[in-house]
Amino acid sequence: MTTTPDPTTRLAESGARVTGPRRTILDAVDGLGGPFTVEELCAAAPSVGRATVFRTVKLLQETGAVCRLVLEDGSVRYQRSEGGHHHHRVCSECGRVQEFADAELDRLIHANAEVAGFELDGHSLELYGRCRRCA
Ligand SMILES: [Zn+2]
Ligand SMILES: [Zn+2]
Ligand SMILES: [Zn+2]
Structure with a gap:
């Protein structure tokens, strides 16, 4: 634990x-x-x-x-x-913000920058919508 x-x-x-x-x-x-x-x-x-x-x-x-x-x-x-590095899910109903880490998502973001020849310093990601309780 x-x-x-x-x-x-x-x-x-x-x-x-x-x-x-x-x-x-x-x-x-x-x-x-x-x-x-x-x-x-x-x-x-x-x-x-x-x-x-x-x-x-x-x-x-x-x-x-x-x-x-x-x-x-x-x-x-x-x-x-x-x-640690993470992203957010922001609920527009209750205002709760869940943190989540997703290595696969980060891999895709880095690949995206690389393909574009973009020198990536960092990124942030917020998902907007309604959480499980509010949906
Ligand atoms: Zn909610
Ligand atoms: Zn956070
Ligand atoms: Zn990330």
């Missing part, structure tokens, strides 16, 4: 110090539950300055504790993540 390290553990492992504000922001992230905007996170952690919230979100993103996703309307949100 594998366990996913919590964000605090991941931060510690990445060498970043888990400071008071970071702890506060992680708690706020957990409190928000689903995908959130940085503005919502600022509102959920009023004791932490905006600049610190922005910096911490970036740090959490780098350590894989949260990931960035783009909704169908183009707005950017963040959510708690299992980490």
Whole structure:
């Protein structure tokens, strides 16, 4: 059985110090539950300055504790993540975002870039629709 390290553990492992504000922001992230905007996170952690919230979100993103996703309307949100490279299924009804990894899909994406002579730095993929519960 594998366990996913919590964000605090991941931060510690990445060498970043888990400071008071970071702890506060992680708690706020957990409190928000689903995908959130940085503005919502600022509102959920009023004791932490905006600049610190922005910096911490970036740090959490780098350590894989949260990931960035783009909704169908183009707005950017963040959510708690299992980490690692993955894609998203975004439900337009309940707003839930499922993470999934698909090695075959990644293989096709790399092959596509290669055929086009495109030097690929990375990719992100969001599927929009309704989840099993909402369909
Ligand atoms: Zn994700
Ligand atoms: Zn749904
Ligand atoms: Zn991929």
